[in-house]
Amino acid sequence: MNLALTSGASEAAPLVNRKVTTQTQSDDQSNSKEADPRIIRRWKIRRLSQRVLCGALPETEWPRIVRCGWSMNALVALLGSKGKTSWSGIEHCNSIWCCPLCSARIREGRRSEIQEGFEASKNLGWKAYFVTFTVPHSISTSLGSSLGGLREAYKKMRRYSSLKSFFSKVEGVITSTEIQVGSSGFHPHRHCIFFTSSEIGEEEVSSLKSAWAKAVVKEGLAKPNESVGVVVKEATTAGISNYLSKVQENKVSLEMTRSDLKQGRVNGKTEWHCSPFDLLDSEVELPISVEQRYKLWLEYYEGSKGVSAIRWSRGLKKKLGVGEVADEELGALSPNEVEAELRWLKEEYRQLFKKQPFALAQAQALFKVGKYEEAQKVAGGELLLNNEPLAKRNATTD
Ligand SMILES: [Zn+2]
Known part of the structure; x- marks a missing residue:
């Protein structure tokens, strides 16, 4: 099965202080104990779900989950803030049934x-x-x-x-x-x-x-x-x-x-x-x-x-003063709450996603517990912390 992405020209401005390491998840066991293990598990299951569905269905019937996590923009970023993480610049399949991450x-x-x-x-x-x-x-x-x-x-x-x-x-x-x-x-x-x-x-x-x-x-x-x-x-x-x-x-x-x-x-x-x-x-x-x-x-x-999967009867949210939010908007960190951002150029992320997806999973799991520098050691990319200017973010926040 080929999970490769179509290549696109990188439109990103060059990033400074880029430090791409080749460390993998297993190289850094000391941190893995404290990273959130549920995130790694979800990445593994999503990967397998994608493989099983690709293998069983003709390409014309591949569901969106097959592309979940693929890069979309010139820059891909993992965002973190106080126990929360979100991604920008990637596809989200929004499948509540078959994608453990979504x-x-x-x-x-x-x-x-x-x-x-x-x-x-x-x-x-x-x-x-x-x-x-x-x-x-x-x-x-x-x-x-x-x-x-x-x-x-x-x-x-x-x-x-x-x-x-x-x-x-x-x-x-x-x-x-x-x-x-x-x-x-x-x-x-x-x-x-x-x-x-x-x-x-x-x-x-x-x-x-x-x-x-x-x-x-x-x-x-x-x-x-x-x-x-x-x-x-x-x-x-x-x-x-x-x-x-x-x-x-x-x-x-x-x-x-x-x-x-x-x-x-x-x-x-x-x-x-x-x-x-x-x-x-x-x-x-x-x-x-x-x-x-x-x-x-x-x-x-x-x-x-x-x-x-989850449905409110008509008018109930209004009666209870609960706003309407679409699935794709849920869980997104807003730019002003972002504490740290780890970002990659599209091609760089693409290679990682293809060859070392669990380094990305590990980075996300470490981001979840605020170990931002350690995440960078595992998955490379450029790390921006909240005391650095974040205004030049090219990717859309999701
Ligand atoms: Zn998904």
């Missing part, structure tokens, strides 16, 4: 929005309920049919007259669709935060459960077990602590958005479940072959295509 960036941005919305809802005196909907599935259920069934059943259920009383109290809803995979097939489910004007009673919860079971059966799937098909919890920070402890962060929005943080599990010799990204992580051991892992990844790619 997914983390977008999910983190959406997580903050949800947290903001949740806080605002408390000021309005609303209640918030965290509700999870699942559908029964087996190894023979394709992701297309279980995910399609989940989405259609949800739409159908909303029209049921038995839920009139419930929905009359609903001011808005945030839905987050999530997909896990395991020995019993793909497990799509939907987490929702229902914001309501008043409390939801036992009767309404039980109507919700029956309505869900009915809608799922209508979609041709097996009848969900009423105790697990729908799980309702009041979303006070204390009340949902069981959910949140899974990801060890006491924030209501994390369960909704950060499926990329969850870890795979293997029970016994044949039972396992994990996040789809774990399929491409060689450090996550699973009792299936590499070929099976790639096959599942392709099914996941096909099945999640075009499905929106």
Whole structure:
């Protein structure tokens, strides 16, 4: 597979004090312990996702993720500020499902929005309920049919007259669709935060459960077990602590958005479940072959295509005073908050991306923890710190 970029003439002004080292990630183990390991993992998974998809699909069908990270501008820059990093001058695929880097960036941005919305809802005196909907599935259920069934059943259920009383109290809803995979097939489910004007009673919860079971059966799937098909919890920070402890962060929005943080599990010799990204992580051991892992990844790619992961009901953001931000704008550092910038000419970055991508990953992981000089040692480039003039930045900030 050829990941080479088309060459473009460099329009950048010559950079001074350029110091390109040839050190690689593995040359500098002493720092790697403190760099953020999740970033390196995401780079590795993105690389493999690109390879698997390129290898399996004809070139005309290659998705945008194949080009994610490619240089776009004459200058490419890694930007850092207080535990945050962003890139300018490169392509972002914005695939929340298949690109671990874009997914983390977008999910983190959406997580903050949800947290903001949740806080605002408390000021309005609303209640918030965290509700999870699942559908029964087996190894023979394709992701297309279980995910399609989940989405259609949800739409159908909303029209049921038995839920009139419930929905009359609903001011808005945030839905987050999530997909896990395991020995019993793909497990799509939907987490929702229902914001309501008043409390939801036992009767309404039980109507919700029956309505869900009915809608799922209508979609041709097996009848969900009423105790697990729908799980309702009041979303006070204390009340949902069981959910949140899974990801060890006491924030209501994390369960909704950060499926990329969850870890795979293997029970016994044949039972396992994990996040789809774990399929491409060689450090996550699973009792299936590499070929099976790639096959599942392709099914996941096909099945999640075009499905929106996180959605707010119409008008809810306005009611809660939360602004609209496009996926591609999330996570971008603004020029005035940038503390440090490591930049490369297009061709130089291109070579690194092709031959030493994990040096770039390591640089980003070091930038995340404020080790700017060490990042430069690993990946070269020109380093500009905040006490140096940054006004001549040629690349666009993303
Ligand atoms: Zn991407």
